Amino acid sequence: MPQTSEVWDLIVIGAGAAGMMAVQRAAELGLRALLLEKNRKPGVKILISGGTRCNLTHNTNVAGILEAFGEQAKFLRPAVREFPPERVVEHFHQLGVATKLEPNGKVFPATDRAYDVQQALWKSLLNSGAEAVLGEAVTQVNREPDSWLVTTAMDRYRARRLLVTTGGCSYSGCGTTGDGYAWMRELGHTIIEPRPALVPLTSPDAWVRELTGVTLEDVVLRAVPANFDIDCTDVNERLARVRKGATITRRTALLFTHFGLSGPAAMDVSRAVTRAEQPSDVQLVCDLLPDETVESLESRLQHECQQQGGRTTGRWLSELIPQRLAVAALERLRLDALGRLAELSRDARRGILRELKSMRLRVDGSRGFAKAEVTAGGVCRDEVNPKTMESRLVPGLYLAGELLDVDGPIGGFNFQAAFSTGRLAAQSVRNAN
Known part of the structure; x- marks a missing residue:
């Protein structure tokens, strides 16, 4: 069990697609990384995505992914270039998840089971050396002179850098209730009004x-x-x-x-x-x-x-x-x-x-949000460095996934954005250490 006195290289809040990808990559790169999740199990939204099949990505190239995001493409370009669709597929193959391609370009696990995707991410995270605490909701995030203090209902944790991947408000029954927006506002970030998308x-x-x-x-x-x-x-x-x-x-x-x-x-x-x-x-x-x-x-x-x-x-x-x-x-x-x-x-x-x-x-x-697959709106993209996913306003703060003002069409594009931004954030933290 993590000790309060420990200072982690990176704390990631939120065990969704972006968070699990990020913390696994961070540990793989040698960082002491801790994942905090308020649900009792990780990747809850992954389990119900795509009709419980989980559309991992889309069968296209970097240009095809970016085109699907329209005006958001410029922001996503560095992340998607670093971790494009073919590498997402390769990554899951390495984790033991075979994939299949459907005629419409959607990529699914060959088993048609989102559970296999969730388990692959979770097991690879644990095998990487990262640690995780489930069932603890973060209540407060504080910036201190040389570290971050993250408070939950049960404990306090410190880290040199913080990555927030708490998602938006879609499928709120999964725990995605927009918690991160309040913390980001307190830290000075602009929140583009969240609204349901793919609904x-x-x-x-x-x-x-x-x-x-x-x-x-x-x-x-x-x-x-x-x-x-x-x-x-x-x-x-x-x-x-x-x-x-x-x-x-x-x-x-x-x-x-x-x-x-x-x-x-x-x-x-x-x-x-x-x-x-x-x-x-x-x-x-x-x-x-x-x-x-x-x-x-x-x-x-x-x-x-x-x-x-x-x-x-x-x-x-x-x-x-x-x-x-x-x-x-x-x-x-x-x-x-x-x-x-x-x-x-x-x-x-x-x-x-x-x-x-x-x-x-x-x-x-x-x-509404109860039936929306993703959230449009979120942390203003202009306030985040797209080459690193670090906040332009608060040094040492990183953001990834649906918390950002990024949303794409049906077809695996939103998972692609989550995986790419989460992985880029982890690599940027490693480069900054």
Whole structure:
């Protein structure tokens, strides 16, 4: 058991992905490193991630990872270059965790068990010579002239340098309750308002909620300003004129639920909703058939009206999209699903094309931090040196993982950022000793 009188080279607070990676690396480099975790077991959030499968990283290169983070890429570049996706995979192979690659680029443990990832990190940490104290919540962090004093409910610990990897507020039931934000504020850091990201969205429209269980495997979903005029004929041209950063576009699967929308598409664009002053300031526009052009669909519909005019509109539309969604779309247009194609007016045909290529989906909020996979916001990136992960304001203080104002899309990108920043922080502490 660590003694209060000991002075550690490094104390790491938080046994998540970034914290466990960091403390193992620190000990491997010869530092006397101690990990403090308030939960009774480490890596709780890892265990439930990816539907308990744990999407470790993404099958891409450094440029691909950075592109996924958009404006945050510049900050992450040194860390990801130091520990890129291929090295993450190699690292876990060395720890005995074989991986597999899925067609969408996601990298998972071959066993599909997040437990194997958590155990590999934990055992490698213990084998490295690092020490860990579980079930002790840190209550206070104090900077002293030549060391850090970290107080828990049961003890006090001292270290020459401190790394905070307490995460954000997402999946708060796992213990990620934003503890680190208060300590960082007390130390002078700016906290960008934390908000849920990669979170399911709620809808005020009954027709959306009544489609519970309908899954669209391949759509293009856009989050755009609420005043964006939807017209499928020139949506891409007008999107190009919207202020950069005001829209988010994702092509992947969308799921209708009893509360609104979920699945990778909705969760990836959710940050646009949660960062808006009001959720109603944002609307979602969905292209249900991204491989079809408006012109090809218009031609097909016109041909069907002329050559197969006796067919019902509902049956024709159900060949393109799920039947329940087809019926809902026609009801929105006030068209009879049993009506004949030959009876469709020009305006009715345009309405159908609009539903297929630019369906409007209203949202009024999210499921909040309890259901969010990550947290957007956190410690301001400008106040942290990206080459070392050391605070620019407080010497000897390092930060990594989700505590920082860094969040990426679904696909293993956020674990990649956690592993890379945690490892870089540990190496920087070693270089500073």
